[in-house]
Structures are given as C-alpha cells and as structure tokens.
Amino acid sequence: MTDLAPDIVELVACPKLPEPCGRLREMPFRHDAWTPDEIATVERMFCDDAAIDDIVAALGRGRAGVRDKIAKLGLRRNSSRPWSTDEDAWLTREYGLRPTADLAGDLGRACTSVYARAGVLGLTEGNPPKWSDWEDAQLRAGYAQAIPIAQIATLIGRPLSGTATRANALGLRHPNKPADWTEAEATRALTLAGEGLRYIAIIDILATEGFPRRTKAGFGPHLRKLGYGRGWGRNWTPDEDTLLIRAYADGASLTPLTTRLGRTKCSIRWRADYLGLRGTHANRDGFRGGPVWSDNDLERLRDLYGTMPMDALATKMGRTKASLFTRANILGLVHGYHRKWTEEEIRVLRIAHDFGVALPDVAAAIGRKYPAVHKYAEKHELRFSRRPRRAAPWTLAEIIALDPSGTGVTDHVAIPGTIDEEKP
Numbered sequence: 001m002t003d004l005a006p007d008i009v010e011l012v013a014c015p016k017l018p019e020p021c022g023r024l025r026e027m028p029f030r031h032d033a034w035t036p037d038e039i040a041t042v043e044r045m046f047c048d049d050a051a052i053d054d055i056v057a058a059l060g061r062g063r064a065g066v067r068d069k070i071a072k073l074g075l076r077r078n079s080s081r082p083w084s085t086d087e088d089a090w091l092t093r094e095y096g097l098r099p100t101a102d103l104a105g106d107l108g109r110a111c112t113s114v115y116a117r118a119g120v121l122g123l124t125e126g127n128p129p130k131w132s133d134w135e136d137a138q139l140r141a142g143y144a145q146a147i148p149i150a151q152i153a154t155l156i157g158r159p160l161s162g163t164a165t166r167a168n169a170l171g172l173r174h175p176n177k178p179a180d181w182t183e184a185e186a187t188r189a190l191t192l193a194g195e196g197l198r199y200i201a202i203i204d205i206l207a208t209e210g211f212p213r214r215t216k217a218g219f220g221p222h223l224r225k226l227g228y229g230r231g232w233g234r235n236w237t238p239d240e241d242t243l244l245i246r247a248y249a250d251g252a253s254l255t256p257l258t259t260r261l262g263r264t265k266c267s268i269r270w271r272a273d274y275l276g277l278r279g280t281h282a283n284r285d286g287f288r289g290g291p292v293w294s295d296n297d298l299e300r301l302r303d304l305y306g307t308m309p310m311d312a313l314a315t316k317m318g319r320t321k322a323s324l325f326t327r328a329n330i331l332g333l334v335h336g337y338h339r340k341w342t343e344e345e346i347r348v349l350r351i352a353h354d355f356g357v358a359l360p361d362v363a364a365a366i367g368r369k370y371p372a373v374h375k376y377a378e379k380h381e382l383r384f385s386r387r388p389r390r391a392a393p394w395t396l397a398e399i400i401a402l403d404p405s406g407t408g409v410t411d412h413v414a415i416p417g418t419i420d421e422e423k424p
Helices: 036-047 052-059 063-072 085-094 100-107 111-121 133-144 149-156 160-169 183-194 199-208 216-225 238-250 255-260 265-274 295-304 310-317 321-331 343-354 359-366 370-379 396-401
Strands: none
Touching: 036 052, 036 063, 052 063, 052 100, 085 100, 085 111, 100 111, 133 149, 133 160, 149 160, 183 199, 183 216, 199 216, 238 255, 238 265, 255 265, 295 310, 295 321, 310 321, 343 359, 343 370, 343 396, 359 370, 359 396
C-alpha cells in the first residue's frame, strides 16, 4: 500500500448536488401551534412579572395552555417589583381561602413571594377566626341544655372538632358524656366480669343500678386498665375440657361449644393449644379445599412417587398434580422418575440421524417429548441439523425399515414426500 502525501486532501471530487427546482413544499402546520411571536410574547411578559390573566388576554389562548407553555419553556418567577397597596388588600382578602399557587398565578408572582408577603402582613393560612362572645355563649347554652355537639357546631357554623376543642378549653363537660369512673363502679364492674358475664350485659346491669351507661369500646379497655386481663374471667372446668377433647377426637363441629358453653372461638383455640389438641381435629388442614391427606394416602404417595409419570399418579390418586408436588415437597420426597431409553429407541435415533429424518419426527415416532430427545441426541453427539419434515408422520417401523441391515450410512439420503421445516 502506498502512503499518501501529507498535502493531499481529496482523492476524487464529490459530485455536485442538483439544484432545487420550483418552490419548496411547505411543512404541515397545526392551526393551534405556537408561533415564534407568541413564544416571544410569553417570555417577555413573564419576565416583566405580568399576571397570567394578562398574558392570556394578550395571546387570546386558554389559561391551561399558557400555563403549560410556561412550564415547558422552563420559566420561573423571580419577582422583584414592590407590593402595591391594592395587592396587599387583595392578598389579605383572598389568602387562606384559595390555594397559594392560584393566588401567585393571579398576582404574577412566585409562591415563595406570596408566602413571604403573607408573613409580613401577619396572615395565617387555614387558621379559623377567633371565637366571638356570641359563639361562646351559644356553646355554653348548648352544653347546659344537653344538645348534641354536632347540632351545636351546625348552629354556630364551626367544625365538630373545633367545637369540641373550644368546649374543652372553656372547661365545659357535656351532660351526655359520662363522668369519670368511681371506685364503686369499678369494683362492681370487676365483680360482674369475674362471674363470666359479657361486656354488654355488664353495661346494662350497671346502667340499671344507677351508674353511667358506658360504651363497649371504652368499657373493655378500662377494665384492662384496672388489671382485668383474663378475658372472660372464667376458668375452664373439667367437664368443658372433656367436651373439647371429645370434639377434637370425634371431628365434631366446635360451634356448639361457642353457643352452649358461652366461649369465644379465640378462647376455644387457646384452650386447645394448652391441652395439646392441635393437629388432632378433623379440620387440622385449615381451610383446605381438597380432601384431607390421610395416613394411607401419605403411605401410598411414598410408594408410588417417582415410579410413574405425574399425570398417571394424579389420576390414580384422584388429586391434582400441584397437590401431589406440594405434599411430596413437605414429605421430602424426590421424584427421580425417568423413562430409560431402550435399545430399539437408540437404534431408531441413530438410523434417523444417518438417513436424514427430522428430529421432531423421531420424537413423535418413539412417543417422547422433543426437548428430551434433543437433549439425549446432543449428549451422544448426534447432531441433527435443520432437516425437512415429511408431510405424513413417520412411524417407528418406517424409520427402522430405512436401514434393514442395521449398518447405517454416513451421509443421509433424500427422502421423498418431505416438507421444509419452519424457519425460526
């Protein structure tokens, strides 16, 4: 190869491009597309701290479209103009009633600028006005007449939470709210709970005896605060234990125990755990949808697992393959099932390799899956390249008949009646 001289900059002249003839075709243009003049107007007015409404009026476009274009252009407010008296009055009137972002857009200022000015003016966002003497008087009268707090809040025009907070600040107590627990009430409640009564029954009894009516939601936590933490407070009797053991041994329903003995499901479950009855009930498998695995089923699975295909085993045992795999995994069983290759199958594979039979046809003829046949052939260095497939399926006898002598050939021969294999 010849080296080029350092002063050579071109080996051959580039052919001259043809000159355009006629007018250039105009590019397609949307009727609502932004023109350069409009974009310049947006940038100029935005930099001049013009309000969004002024920009919208100047362009004749929608407010949402102008806001979107400002965001796409990456424009940010950096207002330095002083606040006027009218702006301060308008901000004082609107602040806290509308989102600050809307106020900033209407004023043509940044949100930080609006927040800073509101702080200077002493404005607070979202804080309710101070309670007036009239509102306090209505609140005291409503509590004195035992009017519900929600109705008092509606009358005054305040939220329920704010009304309750104001009443608490004034030291008011609603007549419908029970007083604090007395020593006599706590003692009586603990006594009734020790007798095994339900909370609702205890509340009714205390109300008939002159004590304040409590709610169930507050009654239970207060009893636990008093040191009562034994649930029902009744010890399990030997007769109840006998019935529970018998129910688990016979596989009977536990519902009668909850209704006749007055025990909750949690209490029965805890007692069963305490007595060591877990796993001996007929429903030990929980909410299983299929049949329960018996000892005979488990023994049968151990004997047959790995001796036949899973489809056949599932049909034989009347279960799904997923159920068999799951239970075998729990038992630690290893499948190990693999159908051995017979001498006839190996001979058919070699004949098919030598005489140009496609590998999918071989798999169909010997009744095996294609991946298994391909893996076995690759393992024994029988390379089946892409071969044409015959229109009519091959049979095992036809493949064997290709080499009756059993010697085989090196190069495969053309076989009539074949079709090309699908391209990947």
